[in-house]
Amino acid sequence: MSNNWGEIRDEIKRRVLDRELLPGAKLPSDQELAEEFGCARTTVQRAMQDLALSGTVNRRRKGGTRITLHPITRTTFDIPITRLEIETAGKEYGYYLVSREILVTPPYVASSFGLSKPMEMLHVVALHLADKKPYIFEDRWIAHATTPEVLDVDLSRESANEWLIRNRPYSDCEVRFLAKNATPHEAELLAADTDDALFVMERTTWINSAPITMVRAIAAPGYQLVTKAS
Amino acid sequence: MSNNWGEIRDEIKRRVLDRELLPGAKLPSDQELAEEFGCARTTVQRAMQDLALSGTVNRRRKGGTRITLHPITRTTFDIPITRLEIETAGKEYGYYLVSREILVTPPYVASSFGLSKPMEMLHVVALHLADKKPYIFEDRWIAHATTPEVLDVDLSRESANEWLIRNRPYSDCEVRFLAKNATPHEAELLAADTDDALFVMERTTWINSAPITMVRAIAAPGYQLVTKAS
DNA sequence: TAGTGGTCTAGACCACTCA
DNA sequence: GAGTGGTCTAGACCACTAG
Numbered sequence: 001m002s003n004n005w006g007e008i009r010d011e012i013k014r015r016v017l018d019r020e021l022l023p024g025a026k027l028p029s030d031q032e033l034a035e036e037f038g039c040a041r042t043t044v045q046r047a048m049q050d051l052a053l054s055g056t057v058n059r060r061r062k063g064g065t066r067i068t069l070h071p072i073t074r075t076t077f078d079i080p081i082t083r084l085e086i087e088t089a090g091k092e093y094g095y096y097l098v099s100r101e102i103l104v105t106p107p108y109v110a111s112s113f114g115l116s117k118p119m120e121m122l123h124v125v126a127l128h129l130a131d132k133k134p135y136i137f138e139d140r141w142i143a144h145a146t147t148p149e150v151l152d153v154d155l156s157r158e159s160a161n162e163w164l165i166r167n168r169p170y171s172d173c174e175v176r177f178l179a180k181n182a183t184p185h186e187a188e189l190l191a192a193d194t195d196d197a198l199f200v201m202e203r204t205t206w207i208n209s210a211p212i213t214m215v216r217a218i219a220a221p222g223y224q225l226v227t228k229a230s
Numbered sequence: 231m232s233n234n235w236g237e238i239r240d241e242i243k244r245r246v247l248d249r250e251l252l253p254g255a256k257l258p259s260d261q262e263l264a265e266e267f268g269c270a271r272t273t274v275q276r277a278m279q280d281l282a283l284s285g286t287v288n289r290r291r292k293g294g295t296r297i298t299l300h301p302i303t304r305t306t307f308d309i310p311i312t313r314l315e316i317e318t319a320g321k322e323y324g325y326y327l328v329s330r331e332i333l334v335t336p337p338y339v340a341s342s343f344g345l346s347k348p349m350e351m352l353h354v355v356a357l358h359l360a361d362k363k364p365y366i367f368e369d370r371w372i373a374h375a376t377t378p379e380v381l382d383v384d385l386s387r388e389s390a391n392e393w394l395i396r397n398r399p400y401s402d403c404e405v406r407f408l409a410k411n412a413t414p415h416e417a418e419l420l421a422a423d424t425d426d427a428l429f430v431m432e433r434t435t436w437i438n439s440a441p442i443t444m445v446r447a448i449a450a451p452g453y454q455l456v457t458k459a460s
Numbered sequence: 461t462a463g464t465g466g467t468c469t470a471g472a473c474c475a476c477t478c479a
Numbered sequence: 480g481a482g483t484g485g486t487c488t489a490g491a492c493c494a495c496t497a498g
Contacts, residue, residue: 004467016399017401019399023396029483030483030484040470040471041471041484042467042468042469042486043469045484045486046467048484049485055308059483059484060476060478060483060484061475061478061483061484062475062476062477062478062479062482062483062484063482063483063484064483064484070395072308072309072310073308073309073405074308074309075306075307075309075405076304076305076306076307077304077305078285078303078304079302079305080300080302165253165300169247169249171247172458173303173459173460174456174458175303175456175459176454176455177429177454178453179410179427179429180409180427181427195411197409197410197411197425197427198409199407199408199409200409223409224406224407225406225407225408226406227405228402228403228404228405229404234486235486259465260465261464269487271465271488271489271490272488273486273487273488275466289465290464290465290495290496291463291466291494291495292463292496292497293463293496294497
């Protein structure tokens with residue numbers, strides 16, 4: 001007799017792990033499970049909501065609940081502010097503004113925003129340091145047409161990322177992870193060798209389809225993104 | 231007067247995007263919001279559950295609900311079966327078993343599993359092809375002590391990944407993303423050049439702390455992982 | 461210790477979709 | 480058309496924690 005939704009979820013998970021329920025198997029209806037567990041249907045619904053969210057089961061009206069046929073690994077990454085990531089690791093944070101200028105967007109930036117024409121944006125290049133060593137190199141474009149106040153910010157003291165997070169929420173965000181060889185310039189800034197494999201995180205954000213910023217964050221050699229999945 | 235939870239969620243989100251609610255701002259209690267929106271408290275609770283899950287707000291008993299002070303980008307990746315990923319992209323899937331042998335785990339594998347001592351595992355190397363071109367190179371260790379049936383599977387016809395997914399659910403999974411330079415061997419298999427930057431996805435899975443498998447999937451040059459975030 | 465969020469119940473109606 | 484999941488209500492009690 002389980003009367004909390006977490007126990008019901010765990011019991012269903014156990015049946016999957018113990019192979020009592022195989023991929024594709026159909027579960028009883030919520031109503032029947034409620035009777036089995038001796039609880040209200042709402043409670044079963046809450047457990048099933050969680051299992052559906054984690055990808056364990058698929059639910060369809062009239063079709064019922066089934067164990068996912070082709071399970072996928074669903075991973076969630078929280079990408080923090082770089083300063084907090086470094087400080088949380090117990091290291092000393094450092095920040096260095098490399099350049100700041102208004103330029104016309106090159107094609108790859110415009111296309112990332114989905115713009116049909118190039119436009120002027122604020123281009124900011126900066127370096128984040130952990131214990132005085134290069135950690136992440138940041139190449140950022142900011143649409144000052146959308147956020148004009150950013151032109152008055154002293155970006156040599158505070159990273160554009162932190163200012164934007166406090167002052168410019170976004171409605172949409174696209175994230176890309178990839179690998180690239182270090183250019184001589186990147187190698188120099190990151191204390192790496194030319195052609196070293198570097199891990200790159202790109203993010204583009206919009207507010208109601210108006211561009212806000214696009215950033216390419218290039219990590220120093222050895223960087224890993226780690227997470228636990230369900 | 232909103233009486234469905236999605237509308238309430240969207241209205242709160244709108245207030246955040248329009249900067250009517252700033253990071254750190256305290257929201258009225260669920261009870262008060264229920265009166266404002268003219269609905270039951272349960273409905274507000276459902277909306278808030280969603281906002282908390284997406285990282286928009288923080289909720290604490292007695293402390294109330296606040297707009298997240300340091301918003302983070304929370305991204306969710308679904309890592310599918312490679313065959314389905316290729317077929318979904320409308321390409322022809324190919325699979326080639328490179329090697330299969332029982333070996334003692336090298337230190338990096340044992341430590342990834344959290345094992346104190348090395349143990350014998352099945353080591354499988356395979357290549358996934360998209361339209362006859364190398365797509366992902368897979369280097370996998372399978373704990374046949376946990377899953378002895380895998381020794382009888384013909385891994386030249388079916389990838390170990392697909393067999394495991396159908397036959398060996400996991401309770402825990404750790405995922406790592408990183409970049410590495412191609413070794414001569416990897417370069418040859420992936421039709422790349424030695425030292426090309428390659429994107430690597432590593433996954434280690436357990437069932438109730440017993441090791442199942444660890445895989446290092448190395449993608450051909452140009453591979454990107456893309457997702458939309460909230 | 462009092463306020464706030466988390467959960468459960470019992471019942472109702474609706475929305476989707478399978479047969 | 481009927482079965483099943485999704486949502487809403489009104490009320491209750493519990494669990495956590497800020498002041």
